[in-house]
Amino acid sequence: MIDAIVGSGASRRSASRRFGVSEASAIKWVQRHERVGDRFCAGTGGHRPSKVNPERDWLLGQLAAEPDITLAALSAIARRQ
Structure with missing residues (x-):
């Protein structure tokens, strides 16, 4: 365009x-x-910090222990803790 x-x-x-x-x-x-002078998307909104950052280490630990874990299983583990 x-x-x-x-x-x-x-x-x-x-x-x-x-x-x-x-x-x-x-x-x-x-x-x-x-x-x-470019055609790239300008983006919208401001910077939003990642919602996963506070739980990053926990999540990576769970994935390392069980790489094929489902989101439902992760939710169940999180609820128990």
Whole structure:
């Protein structure tokens, strides 16, 4: 879509219809391309710490002891502790 707008001179509105995205997305993608110079996703939201980090060592220990353990079995072990 960026090539259609920047390279071919299509309007953001017509390119958004052609590629099935919102006009706002077309505008934002081209603005980011012009500002940053890349086509990568800008991401959304802020940094969210992993919910698994506090239990990482425990989880890795369980997986080392029983590599094919199921999520249900892990939940049962966690409830008992």
